[in-house]
Amino acid sequence: MTNHDEAAAVRPLTLAWVSRHLEAGERIVKTEALHGGITAEIRRLTIATRAGSTRDLVLRTFVNVAHAEDGLNREADALTLLRGTGVPAPGLVAVDPTAAHCAYPSLLRTHLAGRTVLDDEGLETRVPLLARQLVAIHALQPAVRPRRYVTLTTADTVVTPKGADATAWAAAIDVIRKPPPPYEGRFLHRDFQPGNVLFDVPPSKPADARITGVIDWAATSWGPADLDVAHCSTNLALLHGPAWGLRFSEAYEEAGGVLAATANERLYWQVRDGLACSEEVQQVAKTWREAGRPELTTRTVEERLNAYVTALMDALA
Template sequence: MSYDDEAVDVRLLALAWVGRHLARGERVVATETLHGGITAEMRRLTVGAPDGATRHLVLRTFADPFFAAQAGELLNREAGVLALLAGTGVPAPVPVAVDPAAAHCEYPSLLMTHLPGRTVLEDRGLEARVPLLARQLVAIHAVRPAERPRPYTAWTTADAVVPPDGADAVAWAAAADVIRKPAPPYEGRFLHRDFHPGNVLFDVTPPGQAGPPGPAGLRITGVVDWVETSWGPADLDVAHCSSNLAMLHGPEWGLRFAEAYEEAGGVPATAAGDRLYWRLLDALAFSTEVRSVVRPWQEAGRTELTTRTVEGRLDAYVTALLDTLG
């Protein structure tokens, strides 16, 4: 396997490992860093064939020491989930090779197929995208694996919640009291567990390029980042996407997504108090994580989303949940 100068930003051992999983005569001719991830480095690899044809693969690398220490479990889980999803209608990458213990690469890595499309985080066209997101999540929850994934893990506790500066202290105390209670009973579902616009690819024309305006023909081409896949209540996936939409676009869109999920045939908890528990359990987990989600959004072009702005939206969303479901 040989490679061009444009490919050298992939570490040499990883590049050699990738080469062993290419067809005879293929080589990596270019790479592109994919922005938007928080836990791992993501690169799109352009693979060239002797006849001039090209194709793309994606390399996920856990280089950060904190996440590299957990990479064995994370990458094995994701590779297994991707293999499982290959037999469903859920548009997910197909695993090509995995090196969870960095036996061949500089860092733990996963090589997978590349899906067309791009993430869409701008406000324009959101009304058309929300129903598609909801229908896609219903389809994910309909997956019935032969072997269930691990049980879900809560990402915060009542005592770990830190209200943002200037937040409604009374509302946040009430919200923390809601999740202090035992988790409501639920019917288990196959969960993505990190489903949000940053992990969904759409077939759309990038800003500034020629193409038909508006949502005509808009469709989802892929769902990525399956390292957190779990078994648990459908409400948790609904809650996570709702929290992200509320922070990205405004609290009203967090509330709207939950409605769209039901309109698409999803079945959330029957009792309003149960729905409130799951949605607050997710929303309050962002109380100490706002900075980490703002950075990839800014890198993707949403530079107006400052930490203070997103904290204000999170505060408004928590208050809206209490007013709506409390």
């Protein structure tokens, strides 16, 4: 077996566990570290088959991550539920949520074709595709609902960026001091954003781009559609500029999605997600730089977050 790089090396206990879940006569011949994960180490494993061909699997390993067991159990449950629904999710191969067999809690899944696309070019084509895919996810009616959504910030933990519009941020923080508005529950991905969506983009015809997969279902939960929409909106705003964050909710409705009835109710979820991002700007920016966007410095992302939160509050005025 060869490693693509040192970071791709799979720990011996985990390697043995993976091998026990392969077909007879199969063996791992290559491992490659994949970028993009914040909470997990992600590796692509190339498997040689008895017939002489190869296939790929993906290994997600949670190292020193609190609540890894809960996240892996939820992801395994989600992947099982999603089988046969038409949502292009990976297939579950095996999971070891408590590290009973692996060096760390791990999940093994099938590999999906396609790649994440974080570039500005072609965004006008991809945003409607993202919206339609999210509407399809929210339409799922599982026999057993996942746990209720959890919020990722409080009014007291928000980190106001340096140089931010203090008035707008103070008003935004006041918004999330209020109780959440009533909502109709939906099946949520809870981390639906461009970094967790795979695309096939033909080089000669980028307008023919299509989604080939949605990954990272560890935060699956039950809650308002607005929360998933708000999360994707925030990520689009930070990756591509505030206007794209504001555009996504429109695209979601154009695709047939239903959001909260009033502007104030929608604002609550939009602001809550934007403010939650304030606590992890540095890590998010680092992940995007590693994924091929070197111009997205922490300062640049902070400025875009400020502009987006300010635009949300201005829209209500």
